[in-house]
Amino acid sequence: GAVVSQHPSWVICKSGTSVKIECRSLDFQATTMFWYRQFPKQSLMLMATSNEGSKATYEQGVEKDKFLINHASLTLSTLTVTSAHPEDSSFYICSARDLWDREGNTEAFFGQGTRLTVV
Amino acid sequence: AQSVTQLDSQVPVFEEAPVELRCNYSSSVSVYLFWYVQYPNQGLQLLLKYLSGSTLVKGINGFEAEFNKSQTSFHLRKPSVHISDTAEYFCAVSAYAGNNRKLIWGLGTSLAVNP
Numbered sequence: 001g002a003v004v005s006q007h008p009s010w011v012i013c014k015s016g017t018s019v020k021i022e023c024r025s026l027d028f029q030a031t032t033m034f035w036y037r038q039f040p041k042q043s044l045m046l047m048a049t050s051n052e053g054s055k056a057t058y059e060q061g062v063e064k065d066k067f068l069i070n071h072a073s074l075t076l077s078t079l080t081v082t083s084a085h086p087e088d089s090s091f092y093i094c095s096a097r098d099l100w101d102r103e104g105n106t107e108a109f110f111g112q113g114t115r116l117t118v119v
Numbered sequence: 120a121q122s123v124t125q126l127d128s129q130v131p132v133f134e135e136a137p138v139e140l141r142c143n144y145s146s147s148v149s150v151y152l153f154w155y156v157q158y159p160n161q162g163l164q165l166l167l168k169y170l171s172g173s174t175l176v177k178g179i180n181g182f183e184a185e186f187n188k189s190q191t192s193f194h195l196r197k198p199s200v201h202i203s204d205t206a207e208y209f210c211a212v213s214a215y216a217g218n219n220r221k222l223i224w225g226l227g228t229s230l231a232v233n234p
Contacts, residue, residue, distance in 0.1 A: 006162065034221065043209060043226045044163075093162050110155075110162035 002028045004096050006111025013084055013118055021079045021114045023094035028109075029074040030096035035067075038091040038113075050077045084118040091115055121146045121214045125225035133233050134202055140195040140228045142210030151213035152193040153222065154184055158206045166208075169193060180204070205232045 003026040013019050023033055031052050036044040048058045048069050056069035066088075068080040077096075081088055094111045126141040144150060151170050155163040167178025174186040184195045193210060210225040 004162075041229075043224045046221060049221060091160075095163070108153075108165045108168070110164070112162040113160065115160065 002026075002096075002098060002109045004030075004094065004109045004111045006094055006114055008114060009112060010115040011117070013116070015085055015118055016083055018080055018082045019084055019116060021081075021092055021094075021116075023077045023079070023096065023111050025075045025096045025098075025109070028096075028098045030077075030098060031074065032097040033071060033077040034095045034097075035069060035077075035079050036093045036095070038093060040091075044093065047079075052077075081116065084116070086118045089116055089118045121150070121212055121223045123210050123212050123223050123225040125208075125210050125228050127228050128226065129229045129231065131231045131233060132200055135199045137198050138196065138200050138204075138230065140208050140210075140230065142193045142195065142225060144191050144193065144210075144212045144223075146191070146212060146214065148214075152184075152186060153211045153213065154178065154182070154193070154195050155209045155211065156180075156206050157209065157227075163209065166195070200230070200232045202232050202234060204230060206230060 005024045005026050007022045033050045035047045037047050038044050046059050047062045048056045050056045050069050050071040052071045052074050058064045071077040091113050093113045096109050122145045124143045132138045153168045154166040156166050157163045166182050167176045169176045169186045177183045182197050184193055186193050208228045211222040
């Protein structure tokens with residue numbers, strides 16, 4: 001099946017620094033990628049929808065200047081957490097929609113997630 | 120607006136017993152429905168999906184789900200569970216928001232399979 005690679009799988013950073021998380025579709029092209037945040041024992045919270053070659057669409061309440069998303073190619077999207085603080089510590093997950101998915105244009109492929117800890 | 124309700128936050132069950140994880144949704148339009156599984160500290164893996172056609176959908180790892188339009192339900196079932204099925208299970212409905220179709224998630228059901 002299709003593979004989405006997310007890197008790094010875990011990262012620890014100091015408060016005030018920035019962290020970049022990469023999401024790559026390895027064997028398919030993805031026009032749209034989604035970034036989620038997940039708190040312990042909770043469901044996924046959609047942060048933003050990233051479309052290749054255009055600006056990301058952020059969900060209400062998500063600071064676009066803090067969570068910078070870049071989707072420069074059909075196989076790569078990045079999420080940068082700028083000036084990270086301990087409250088940004090969380091599990092971040094990306095998912096990708098296959099360009100050729102004709103069964104409903106639905107995302108079905110997830111990365112393995114990134115555990116961010118800000119100290 | 121669409122919403123997804125997973126009726127049980129936790130389901131304990133013994134190995135080899137049957138299990139049903141319940142999911143109800145609310146939507147005024149045609150929907151696509153999904154079940155995903157998440158193992159600890161990992162991303163999500165698609166178990167199965169309903170887009171159209173037969174209301175009984177078979178997925179990976181022996182799971183199946185039945186779409187019931189009149190009851191707006193999409194319950195997940197497995198006749199005999201294994202220890203390895205211990206995980207978090209999420210039900211989701213696909214809906215358009217602007218120009219993008221995105222998934223509306225339930226809160227998840229934690230399945231604990233005990234020996």
